[in-house]
Amino acid sequence: MSSTLYTFPISHFSEKARWGLDLANYPYNLKPMVPGEHIQTLKPLVNDLYVPVLETENGIIQGSGNILDIIEEKAFGHKASPEEKLMEEKVDIQIGKSLQTFLYHFILDYPEIVGKLFLLEPAAPSDSVAAPEHFDLIALSLKRRYKITPKNLEAVKQALDEGSKELIAVYKNQKYFNGKSFGRVDLTFASLMGMLAAPEESPAYPWFTSVQMPEAFLTWRKELGFELLFDKIKEFYKEFRNQSK
Numbered sequence: 001m002s003s004t005l006y007t008f009p010i011s012h013f014s015e016k017a018r019w020g021l022d023l024a025n026y027p028y029n030l031k032p033m034v035p036g037e038h039i040q041t042l043k044p045l046v047n048d049l050y051v052p053v054l055e056t057e058n059g060i061i062q063g064s065g066n067i068l069d070i071i072e073e074k075a076f077g078h079k080a081s082p083e084e085k086l087m088e089e090k091v092d093i094q095i096g097k098s099l100q101t102f103l104y105h106f107i108l109d110y111p112e113i114v115g116k117l118f119l120l121e122p123a124a125p126s127d128s129v130a131a132p133e134h135f136d137l138i139a140l141s142l143k144r145r146y147k148i149t150p151k152n153l154e155a156v157k158q159a160l161d162e163g164s165k166e167l168i169a170v171y172k173n174q175k176y177f178n179g180k181s182f183g184r185v186d187l188t189f190a191s192l193m194g195m196l197a198a199p200e201e202s203p204a205y206p207w208f209t210s211v212q213m214p215e216a217f218l219t220w221r222k223e224l225g226f227e228l229l230f231d232k233i234k235e236f237y238k239e240f241r242n243q244s245k
Contacts, residue, residue, distance in 0.1 A: 003028040005067075006042065006053040008035055010117050010204045013096060016064040016191040017052040018203065022244045023187070024071035028054070030245035032120050036138055065092065068184055080184045087177065087185045094163025096192040098156045101146040103195065105153060106217040108139045113211045122206035164226055171232050182240055189229070190236040196221055197230035199237035 005021065005028045007014035021028055033041055033051070042049045046062050054061040061067050065088065073079055080088070107113045111131030116123050118132050132138055142148070167189055170177055177185035194202045198209070 003054055003056040004031050005029070006031045006033060006038070006045075006055070007051050008033060008038070008118075009120065009122075010195070010207050011051055012099065012192045012195055012204075013064045013092075014052045015194060015202065015204060016096075016188055017054065017067040018245070019187055019191050019241060020064075020068045020071055020075050021054075022242060023240065024075035025244075026071050026074070028245075034118055034120060034132070036118075036132065036134070064188075065089070068187075072184060075187075076183050077181065078183075081178065084178055084183055084185050088188045090163060091167070091185065091188045091192060094159045095167075095189060098160040098163070099192065099195060101148060101153070101156045102160070102220075104142045104146055105148050106214050106220070108142060108148070110214060111135050113213070114138075116211045117207055119207070123210045125210050125212075127210070160224075164224070164229060168226075168228055172228060182236070186236055187240075190233045193226075193229060194233055194237070196224070196226065197233035199234045199241070201237040201241040201243075203243055 003026070005014075005018060007018065007030065009032050018030070020026075031041075038051070039049055042051075042053060045055060045060050046053055048062070050062070052062070052064055052067060054067050061070065068075070107117070112129060114135065115129040115131045116127075119129065123129050176182055177189075190197075190199075195204065195208065198205060
C-alpha cells in the first residue's frame with residue numbers, strides 16, 4: 001500500500017515534508033487540497049486540521065518534522081544531531097510560522113490573489129480567478145489563526161529577523177549547517193523560506209508566479225536584507241530538489 005501525503009499546493013510546511021520524502025525516494029501519492037475544503041478530508045484522520053499529513057499503512061503522521069523523522073537516514077544518510085534538531089525547531093517557529101503570518105497579512109485584502117493561490121492547479125498570470133467561496137469567513141478565520149494584529153506582527157517580525165540573522169551567520173561561512181552535508185536544517189530553512197526566494201524548482205513556484213503580489217509585500221521582502229539566504233535557497237533547490245510528484 002502506497003502512503004498518501006495530504007498538502008496544500010502553496011504550503012511551505014507541506015513542501016518541507018514533500019522534499020524530504022522525494023529525497024528519500026519514499027513512495028507516496030500526493031493529495032493536494034483546497035484550504036477550507038480540506039476539513040472534511042482530514043476530519044476522519046486527525047484532530048487538529050493542519051497539513052502536511054502522511055497516511056501510511058502503519059498509521060497517521062502529522063507535521064513536517066514528524067514526517068522527516070521516518071525518512072531522515074535514507075534522505076540525509078545520517079540521523080540529525082541534537083544541535084540540528086534544536087535549530088530545525090527554531091527555524092520552524094521563527095521562519096516558518098512567521099512567514100505564514102506575514103503572507104496572509106499581505107494577501108487577505110486581495111481576494112483574487114487568494115483565489116489563485118488556493119487553486120489545485122496553477123492558473124496563468126493572465127487568468128481571472130474569483131475569490132474562494134465564503135472568502136470573508138475564510139479571511140476572518142485566518143486572521144484569528146495567525147493572530148494578524150499590529151502588535152503580533154511586530155513580535156513576528158522580530159522573531160523572523162532573529163532567526164534569519166542566526167542563519168546568515170552560519171551560511172556566510174559554510175555551505176551546510178552541519179558543516180558536512182545537506183541535512184534537515186538546510187532542507188527546513190530552504191523549504192520554509194522558499195516563498196520569498198522563489199526558486200524555479202519549487203513545486204509552489206507556478207502558483208506564486210501566477211499572481212502579482214501586492215506592492216507592500218514586494219517592498220517588505222526587498223527591505224528584509226536576506227539576499228545571502230535567498231541565494232543559498234536557490235543553490236539548495238538547484239542541487240537537491242527533484243520532484244517525484
